[in-house]
Every structure is written in C-alpha cells, then in structure tokens.
Amino acid sequence: MEHTHHPLSELFEQLGLESGHDAIEHFISSHSLPENIELANAPFWSQPQASFLKEEWHADSDWAEVIDQLNIRLR
Template sequence: MDTSTHHNLNDLFAQLGLASEDAAIDEFIARHHLAGDQKLAQAPFWSDGQREFLKEAILDDSDWCEVVDELDTLLRH
C-alpha cells in the first residue's frame, strides 16, 4: 500500500508561503529562471526559509522532492 503523500505545484507554493493559485504560479515561473547549472535552492529569489526547505526536500528525498524537481524543470524553460 502506498502511504506517501503526492504534492502538486499548488501545494508546494503554499508550503513556500507564495500565492498558490494557478495564475500566480504561471506568473512566478514566467518571471523567474535558473541559469545553467544553478541549483534551485541557490536561486537569489528565495528567502532563507524557502531555500532551506527546497534544499532539504531534495537531500532528504522527502515526499516533496518530485514536485520540487518539477519546479526546477519549469524554471529552466
């Protein structure tokens, strides 16, 4: 039985303390981009708390890591 929690982008943005409506997410992605090999958590547009959450989500392979990876990909397009 799969007891893991599957989060989506709306959940992630809410967790990060950002507006989590689809239009707000689209606007955020349109305004923010990652350069080359820059890690998501190193981007200058995050607060210290947001940066730490993103870093830990990946390092701990938490139930947030898939949606954090999705955000990383979206910010590279």
C-alpha cells in the same frame, strides 16, 4: 512507506507564495535559472524557502518530486 503526491500549488503554499494557477504561472514566467545554479541557491528565495527546498530535496522526501517539477519549469 507510501509517498504523498504534492501538487505544485501545495509547494507554493508551503513556500508562503500565492498558490493559484495564475500566480504560479506568473512566478514561473518571471523567474528563470541557468543550468549551473541549483534551485535552492536561486537568488529569489528567502533563506527559509531555500532551506526547505534543499533539505526536502536532499532527503528525498514527499516534496522531492514536485520540487523537481518546479526546477524543470524554471529552466
């Protein structure tokens, strides 16, 4: 099975967030997570956003790699 590579901008689009470079950088610089909170449990996600992140990451879907990248950037 071939995996599709999703850039960070597509993940932001999928989450219903602004997906331009400046908007992504602003989001990342204005949100941070301590190590003991899972990405999907962050207080700044809506329930649908949190569900998407959790389900796609646990399913190791095509989105998992870019979700991991976002997780790292928010730490």
